[in-house]
Amino acid sequence: MAKVKTNYLCQECGYISPRYLGRCPNCNSWNTFVEQVEKPATTSNSTASPRVNLRGTQVQPQLLDTVTTQKVPRVTTGMQELDRVLGGGIVPGSLILIGGDPGIGKSTLLLQVSGQLAHSQKKVLYVTGEESASQVKMRADRLGVGGNSFYIYPETDMASVKESIATTQPDFVVIDSVQTMQEPGMNSAVGSVAQIREVTGDLMQIAKTNGITVFVVGHVTKGGAIAGPKILEHMVDTVLYFEGDQHRVFRMIRAVKNRFGSTNEVGVFEMREQGLAEVTNPSEVFLQERLADATGSAVVVSLEGTRPLLAEIQALVTPTAFGNAQRTTTGLNRNRVALIMAVLEKRAGLLLQNQDAYLKTAGGLKLDEPAIDLALAISIASSYRDTATLPTDCFIGEIGLTGEVRRVSQIEQRVNEAVKLGFHRVFVPQNNLDGWQFPDGIQVVGVKTVEQALKLAFK
Structure with missing residues (x-):
């Protein structure tokens, strides 16, 4: 009998050590090593048979020049916000991983998407390892989800899951979640690094060999990263x-990796009793509770x-x-924020070194692009001077360390969005004024320095 070999794998970088280490010598992360058991290699004189997909076709090597390509149309999910993040819809045969905090709505989102796909005559297999079929059915009834081509399969054994996929031959498979799936041939615990790696490898093979789109739910760690290797x-x-x-009704979905589209898109949803509802105009929602004469407030087009x-x-x-x-x-x-406050103190004469500053974005948004600098400066100056800005003003621009307001990208789209929401005046960098036609109904003010912007905004 072959001896079972045990080693330790770093969950951050994949470094393998023969013994447990508190700190990874490769990525310097602490307490990231987990034990894994290697399967003993089996020797056989028989030749491995070619891989066969669900349609019975053998997968063989072929010359690149002989490969035929055809443009496969994307499949729409029925949710425009999700289609936007995916790059225009689902690419058949892709493997999609969705992560998020517990209770944020991952299962609700995929159950609604599965219902939409089943409604469009697509066969969906929903594999749940965390709930029973009756529990999924109760939630589906609440969400109004159903269909003759929507299958529920409560199972955690990957061998049984692969068998059911071969029998059902669905167009879409949902795995909820990958941490609950188990490879029966492995001795490691459910949810371990080795189990997750093997399960994901099987799902990738199913997706690529048979053209089945697979959605995988992944748990996240305390740091917000997806658990596992x-x-x-x-x-x-x-x-x-x-x-x-969880204390707010708005949910946002972002792509941090996308082989078939942009990774900069964001979709906005609102959590309701009947499930997730799309927010087609999030700008209006985020501004609807804004006070007209409040100090320390500024609107930015991000x-x-x-x-x-x-x-x-x-x-x-x-x-x-x-x-x-x-x-x-x-x-x-x-x-x-610290950089903008330093520029305001040095270039605009605001004494902020003895002032506490508390800043936030309303509605739970996370903003991190250079174009928000001018709105940051205006909101800080407004609170410091205790003077409100006009409720119909918005601000766009990047601020340099010398106090200049620098050019930003896609200024025309930003200004048009401000027009839609009824703003009357928008402050933009002076260098962004050339090369486009100003829309009707709004005054576009070009500024060169942050000091000039403060004078025009508060006069």
Whole structure:
């Protein structure tokens, strides 16, 4: 009998060590090693048979010049927000990983998508390892999901799952979740690195060999990363993160990896009792509770992929009661805020070194692009001076360390979005004024420096 060999694998970088280490010598991460048991190699004199897909066709090597290609149309999910993030729809035969915090709505989203696909006469197999069939049915009834081509299969054994896929031959497979699946031939525990790697390898083979689209739900760690080895994210075609606060109704889905589309798109949903509802105009939703005469508030047109979003940046600047002033942010980069405050103190004469500053984005948005700099500066100056900006003003521009307002990309789309929401005046970099036609109904003000922007915004 062959001896079972045990080694330790780093979950961050994949480094393999023969013994347990507290710190990985490759990536310097602490407490990332997990035990895995290697399967003993089996020797056989027989020649391995060629791989056969579900249609009985043998997969053989072939010359690149002889490979025939045809443009396969994408499959729409019935949700425009999800289609936008996927790059225009689902590519048949792709492997899609969806991660997010517990209770954020991953299973709800995939159950609704499965119902939409089944409604369009696509055969869907929903494999659940965390719930029974009756529990899924109760949630499906609440969401109004059903169909004659929608199959539920509560199972965690991958051998049984592959057998059911071969029998059912679905167009789409949903695995909820990959951490609950188990390869029967492996001795390691369910959810271990070795199990996740083998399960994902089997799912990838099913997707690529048979042209079946596979959705995989992945749990996340406390740090927000998908649990398991990094190779899990490398193997799949698309990695989507489902974000949001459980105390808020809005959910956002982002693509951090997409072989078939952009990774800059974002989809916005609202969690309701009947499930997730698409938010087609998130700018209006994020601004609907804004006070007209509030100080420390400024509106920015931020760009998420190709979608312009109007968001409110709020600032509260107050004298500090401690030796060192505090800088606290929510939804904004703390270093960016500190940089803008330093520029305001040096170039605009605002004494902020003895002021505590608290900044956030309304609605739970996360903004991290250069074009929000001008709105940050205006909101900080508004709170410091206790002077409100006009409720119909919005601000777009990047600020340099010398106080100049620098050019930003896609200014025309940003200004058009401000026009849709009824804004009357928009502040933009002076160098962005050339080469396009200003839309009717809004005054476009070009500014060169942050000091000039402050004078025009508060006069």
